[in-house]
Amino acid sequence: MITIKNLHKHFGKNKVISGVNLNISEGGVFAILGPNGSGKTTLIKCILGMVIPTMGKIYVRDTSIKNNWIYRRDIDYLPQIANFPSNLSVKELIKMIKDLRGKFCDETPLIERFQLESVLNSKLGTLSGGTKQKVNLLLTFMFDSPLIILDEPTSGLDPIALIRLKELIRQEKIKGKTIVITSHIMSFVEEMADEIVFLLGGQVYYKGTIDGLKKKTAQQDFEHAIATVLTKNYA
Amino acid sequence: MLKILKYSCYDLLRSRWSYVYFLFYLLLGVVLLFLNNDLSKAVITLMNVIIILVPLIGTIFGVMYYYNSKEFTALLLAQPVKRSSIFLGQYLGVALSLSMSLIIGLGLPFVFYGLLESNTIWDFSLLLITGAFLTLIFTALAFNIALYNENKIKGFGYAILLWLFLAVIYDGLFLMSLIVFESYPLDTYSLVATMLNPIDLSRILILLKLDISALLGYTGAVFQKFFGTNLGVLLSTLVLSIWVILPMFNIYRKSKRKDF
Numbered sequence: 351m352i353t354i355k356n357l358h359k360h361f362g363k364n365k366v367i368s369g370v371n372l373n374i375s376e377g378g379v380f381a382i383l384g385p386n387g388s389g390k391t392t393l394i395k396c397i398l399g400m401v402i403p404t405m406g407k408i409y410v411r412d413t414s415i416k417n418n419w420i421y422r423r424d425i426d427y428l429p430q431i432a433n434f435p436s437n438l439s440v441k442e443l444i445k446m447i448k449d450l451r452g453k454f455c456d457e458t459p460l461i462e463r464f465q466l467e468s469v470l471n472s473k474l475g476t477l478s479g480g481t482k483q484k485v486n487l488l489l490t491f492m493f494d495s496p497l498i499i500l501d502e503p504t505s506g507l508d509p510i511a512l513i514r515l516k517e518l519i520r521q522e523k524i525k526g527k528t529i530v531i532t533s534h535i536m537s538f539v540e541e542m543a544d545e546i547v548f549l550l551g552g553q554v555y556y557k558g559t560i561d562g563l564k565k566k567t568a569q570q571d572f573e574h575a576i577a578t579v580l581t582k583n584y585a
Numbered sequence: 586m587l588k589i590l591k592y593s594c595y596d597l598l599r600s601r602w603s604y605v606y607f608l609f610y611l612l613l614g615v616v617l618l619f620l621n622n623d624l625s626k627a628v629i630t631l632m633n634v635i636i637i638l639v640p641l642i643g644t645i646f647g648v649m650y651y652y653n654s655k656e657f658t659a660l661l662l663a664q665p666v667k668r669s670s671i672f673l674g675q676y677l678g679v680a681l682s683l684s685m686s687l688i689i690g691l692g693l694p695f696v697f698y699g700l701l702e703s704n705t706i707w708d709f710s711l712l713l714i715t716g717a718f719l720t721l722i723f724t725a726l727a728f729n730i731a732l733y734n735e736n737k738i739k740g741f742g743y744a745i746l747l748w749l750f751l752a753v754i755y756d757g758l759f760l761m762s763l764i765v766f767e768s769y770p771l772d773t774y775s776l777v778a779t780m781l782n783p784i785d786l787s788r789i790l791i792l793l794k795l796d797i798s799a800l801l802g803y804t805g806a807v808f809q810k811f812f813g814t815n816l817g818v819l820l821s822t823l824v825l826s827i828w829v830i831l832p833m834f835n836i837y838r839k840s841k842r843k844d845f
């Protein structure tokens with residue numbers, strides 16, 4: 351689905367990603383983990399073409415993404431921080447995004463799932479952080495694209511919304527979609543992910559299953575395995 | 586790109602600012618006509634206002650709109666939309682709605698005053714076209730400044746400085762240089778120097794058309810002598826178009842390589 355070859359990204363002297371090689375196969379949930387500032391979001395933004403790599407190549411469904419924008423039709427993206435034009439209402443925003451993508455879709459089941467009926471006519475600027483995140487999720491899952499990229503999808507959600515989000519991710523997985531997630535909530539990752547990649551200092555430290563990481567670090571549970579990796583490398 | 590243009594215009598129409606701008610020009614037109622009581626005199630006064638004010642408003646609006654619509658831009662960037670269409674669409678959205686406010690706002694009072702039956706209609710149209718040109722130029726320059734500066738305050742600062750430089754300081758420097766080098770032939774130099782400043786160029790373009798040699802000044806006179814009225818008008822329009830195209834091209838170029 352996604353192939354990344356020798357990816358480098360520098361912001362001035364700050365080397366955020368240095369030499370990432372990665373292959374994400376089709377179908378399943380793929381989690382990108384790493385401490386703060388390890389380049390998770392930058393990596394995702396590179397895949398989306400929002401950040402231009404300093405070096406290296408990225409292929410989505412076997413087409414190079416350089417100077418290309420059509421491939422984004424196959425991607426649904428959930429940004430980390432839900433920033434919306436504040437003077438639009440939720441309804442208008444949905445309509446606008448639908449118009450821009452030029453794709454037919456039915457958003458009513460999602461509106462029900464996240465209980466957004468009551469805020470449809472409110473301006474986006476007046477919504478709380480959690481509600482904004484729900485709108486954000488709605489806009490992401492509205493289109494039936496084969497690749498879904500979620501950057502910190504759990505932030506600000508209440509327990510009910512979180513359960514519904516997990517259900518939704520499982521549903522999409524059964525449909526055979528590829529879902530890429532970044533998250534700091536280890537229990538969420540452990541529950542959802544089929545495969546993980548651990549980024550450290552802009553490089554791939556580990557790629558494989560969660561069980562594999564537990565074995566590698568000789569730890570019983572996932573959270574401690576991650577903690578071992580971090581203390582080893584930072585101590 | 587047309588969809589982005591549509592949403593930018595829609596966004597601006599909702600934001601009330603374009604109405605304020607429109608009402609301002611409406612009021613200006615009415616007051617000028619009332620005070621001057623004469624169409625052609627009002628046109629000259631209007632020229633002085635347009636040449637200073639339109640660039641200022643274009644600059645401020647351009648910078649403000651860019652920074653204000655950052656969230657909208659971020660949303661669009663993840664959608665299957667070409668990058669250059671996002672920025673060029675937003676730019677055209679601002680510049681065209683500003684030009685519309687200018688043309689309609691000033692046009693209405695003059696039309697009611699009986700512009701259509703008078704001889705000044707061509708002078709007046711040229712004035713509006715120049716105003717539209719200046720809006721396009723300065724909004725594009727403002728977008729360039731904003732694209733290069735992530736920091737809002739810095740962006741605003743540079744934009745205001747640019748306006749101040751082209752509207753006021755440039756003339757001073759130019760005059761001083763003429764005095765310092767007065768013993769040399771300065772025809773070509775002053776022609777080039779005028780073309781490098783869209784505000785000066787617009788002034789000369791309008792004055793050439795109005796045929797008021799007293800107001801032309803040195804450069805205007807050189808312009809007229811060199812190119813004659815018709816060729817002069819044609820040439821300055823051409824240079825103004827270049828002034829629009831170059832910054833627009835740079836928006837296209839820069840937006841392709843920027844990280845978000």
